[in-house]
Amino acid sequence: MTNEIDSKMILGAALLLGIVGLFSWRSLAFRILKHLIRRKFPTVQWLTTQELAQWQNSQKPQPVLLDARDAAEYQLSHLQQAQRIDPQQPDLSDLTQSQDTPIVVYCSVGYRSAKIATKLAEAGYKHVYNLEGSIFQWINEGRPVFQDSNQTTQVHPYDRRWGQLLKSKYRAKLETEE
Numbered sequence: 001m002t003n004e005i006d007s008k009m010i011l012g013a014a015l016l017l018g019i020v021g022l023f024s025w026r027s028l029a030f031r032i033l034k035h036l037i038r039r040k041f042p043t044v045q046w047l048t049t050q051e052l053a054q055w056q057n058s059q060k061p062q063p064v065l066l067d068a069r070d071a072a073e074y075q076l077s078h079l080q081q082a083q084r085i086d087p088q089q090p091d092l093s094d095l096t097q098s099q100d101t102p103i104v105v106y107c108s109v110g111y112r113s114a115k116i117a118t119k120l121a122e123a124g125y126k127h128v129y130n131l132e133g134s135i136f137q138w139i140n141e142g143r144p145v146f147q148d149s150n151q152t153t154q155v156h157p158y159d160r161r162w163g164q165l166l167k168s169k170y171r172a173k174l175e176t177e178e
Helices: 002-023 026-040 049-056 071-076 111-122 134-140
Strands: 045-047 064-067 103-106 128-131 145-147 150-152
Touching (some): 026 111, 026 134, 049 134, 103 111, 103 134, 111 128, 128 134, 134 145
Parallel strands (some): 064 103, 103 128
Antiparallel strands (some): 145 150
8 A cells, every 4th residue: 555655646746747847837837746755654753954054054953964875876976974874774873963863854855854854753863854855956945065175066967857956057958868
């Protein structure tokens, strides 16, 4: 049943992205996609990109940032100070922080990170947030991303279809597009 729901949700989102490509309704597609992800993961706490940016500029203790994307996506760019966690086989034993430490998880659009956020909460972490819109929304708003310690403007598009949610100036070319 869960795989059927996942498949239907992904198919629906893919069809929606096809429509977005035709009409360039990126913000509408993003709103619908975020709504679908919230429905799929109702127990996950969410943090907006604006809230994270404000948090990073405050004197409050900073959250641990976990990037739940594949290695190639992370290597191209990530949020500053983010640690990568494997979205397919997350090893929570690598986390050495207290379960009271705030953690913000992100991926490309929020689906993979919502899965990781759920696992972290189930493991007893008390302050886990999924970054709404994830790195795609973050960069589309002109916020900084980094490759190692150097700021960059390119984000891995995951694939051609999902990459339509990135503004073209931020969308890295896939090897198959070169």
